[in-house]
Amino acid sequence: MHDIRAVRTDAAAFDAAMARRGMEPQSAAILALDEARRAAIALTEGVQAKRNALSREIGAAMKRGDKAEADRLKAEVAATVAEAEGAEVDAKEAAVTEALSVLPNILDPEVPEGRDEADNVVIHTHGEPARPNFEPKQHFELGEALGLMDFAAATKLAGSRFTVLRGALARLERALGQWMLTLHTDQHGYTETAVPYLVNAATMHGTGQLPKFEEDLFKTTDGRYLIPTAEVPLTNLARDEIQPEAALPLRFTALSPSFRSEAGSAGRDTRGMLRQHQFSKVELVSITRPEESDAEHERMTQCAEAVLTALGLTWRRIFLCAGDTGFSAARTYDLEVWLPGQQAWREISSCSNCRDFQARRMKARYRRGKDNVLVHTLNGSGVAVGRALIAVMETHQQEDGSILIPEVLRPWMGGLERISAG
Structure with missing residues (x-):
């Protein structure tokens, strides 16, 4: 399987390597999936950071006896969790892996050109x-x-x-x-x-x-x-x-x-x-x-x-x-x-x-x-x-x-x- 970092680093070289295999350019579709995956990861990480901050605020509200504020913050945490679940990181990871797993290996430069x-x-x-x-x-x-x-x-x-x-x-x-x-x-x-x-x-x-x-x-x-x-x-x-x-x-x-x-x-x-x-x-x-x-x-x-x-x-x-x-x-x-x-x-x-x-x-x-x-x-x-x-x-x-x-x-x-x- 291919390293997604290599596709990001030089998409043109990757497409040229696939062209030697008789394939159409692949990098654009793969990078689009990768961008969606990275955006989902960023969203999830941001949500986790927000959740951690809200949890600290809930603790402080409970400490000072402000139940109403604690309940409001808990509701916000629930909404934040739902936002993270909607990111579907695992599904986007799987989509990138599947796209890469059906592509053949990159040929050695010494391999002769030819169709069959x-x-x-x-x-x-x-x-x-x-x-x-x-x-x-x-x-x-x-x-x-x-x-x-x-x-x-x-x-x-x-x-x-x-x-x-x-x-x-x-x-x-x-x-x-x-x-x-x-x-x-x-x-x-x-x-x-x-x-x-x-x-x-x-x-x-x-x-x-x-x-x-x-x-x-x-x-x-x-x-x-x-x-x-x-x-x-x-x-x-x-x-x-x-x-x-x-x-x-x-x-x-x-x-x-x-x-x-x-x-x-x-x-x-x-x-x-x-x-x-x-x-x-x-x-x-x-x-x-x-x-x-x-x-x-x-x-x-x-x-x-x-x-x-x-x-x-x-x-x-x-x-x-x-x-x-x-x-x-x-x-x-x-x-x-x-x-x-x-x-x-x-x-x-x-x-x-x-x-x-x-x-x-x-x-x-x-x-x-x-x-x-x-x-x-x-x-x-x-x-x-x-x-x-x-x-x-x-x-x-x-x-x-x-x-x-x-x-x-x-x-x-x-x-x-x-x-x-x-």
């Missing part, structure tokens, strides 16, 4: 797109031919955008998640964390899913939400907390299911596992001092890249343009893998520096000397398990339809080197 993913910038590429001497299949063709990927059964059980995996493919998905989690904890310095998969509205608000993106979430009948990513509970561990400076950076990782309604995705990626209502993901979250967050962003992205390299995948890093950068992010790197079956690059990880945008919403701070300072928060996929499974299947497929298992996963597969039919 067509304007994203390739930073570097690792490896060359595989072009085998046979016609490669897509993951769902491979999985169905192996008899280990069943979309019909999933549709019967839950509807579209779900998958049932069996046998070696189910184990391969499990192996991917466990191996990634171990890599990030043992080699990359993240603390393994088991988190709730259901969270309250305050937790969703803290990372920016609410109020703007409620339609993308699954909500339970008791007002809780299924997490769209473990970023939500992991980042909110810092909510309403003041960390000792020496404890930073905090680095958390979790392997969890993610649940997304995929609102607005009708007709997109309807075949296969690319866009699911439920999928597993290894999430990375960092809580840092402001001056360390850019270096932490690079570090986090490299941790995700190490996963893709170890799996023998071809990948590239993308710097998202202004029009494609997510709501809470100041800057984002996407990692894309080459899928030979699709003959296309597809996103497998997104690593974002949110600066103090989420921290202000969460009141997440650390102690610096005598001051409490907002932390910076970062999050990234390390990586999406389902998409890693797709990439491994398509990249390491053989002409006979079998799939070679990357060496790093073989210990997690009981030594199995290849998944074959039968």
Whole structure:
């Protein structure tokens, strides 16, 4: 969320920042709400001062036995209280907060200009797109031919955008998640964390899913939400907390299911596992001092890249343009893998520096000397398990339809080197 003081200080700069997001000027409406709030506070404070003065006068009147004057002053106090109640300070505070909470983060100056993913910038590429001497299949063709990927059964059980995996493919998905989690904890310095998969509205608000993106979430009948990513509970561990400076950076990782309604995705990626209502993901979250967050962003992205390299995948890093950068992010790197079956690059990880945008919403701070300072928060996929499974299947497929298992996963597969039919 934004600091109202920054809007007051330079409204033109704030409007220019929103314009980079493709938005109309916002400052005039926000400052009008803020002025009404400040006027209400001033009125309330003035009324309180008047009430205090009248109370002293009532005491003096009672002391000298002037009941009539005391009664008159009490009536004036009652009228003064009614005046303060009419100021509606809480409602005006809420109006300012709501107006600010639906506006996206201010983009880093280095973020490329652009309207959508067509304007994203390739930073570097690792490896060359595989072009085998046979016609490669897509993951769902491979999985169905192996008899280990069943979309019909999933549709019967839950509807579209779900998958049932069996046998070696189910184990391969499990192996991917466990191996990634171990890599990030043992080699990359993240603390393994088991988190709730259901969270309250305050937790969703803290990372920016609410109020703007409620339609993308699954909500339970008791007002809780299924997490769209473990970023939500992991980042909110810092909510309403003041960390000792020496404890930073905090680095958390979790392997969890993610649940997304995929609102607005009708007709997109309807075949296969690319866009699911439920999928597993290894999430990375960092809580840092402001001056360390850019270096932490690079570090986090490299941790995700190490996963893709170890799996023998071809990948590239993308710097998202202004029009494609997510709501809470100041800057984002996407990692894309080459899928030979699709003959296309597809996103497998997104690593974002949110600066103090989420921290202000969460009141997440650390102690610096005598001051409490907002932390910076970062999050990234390390990586999406389902998409890693797709990439491994398509990249390491053989002409006979079998799939070679990357060496790093073989210990997690009981030594199995290849998944074959039968």
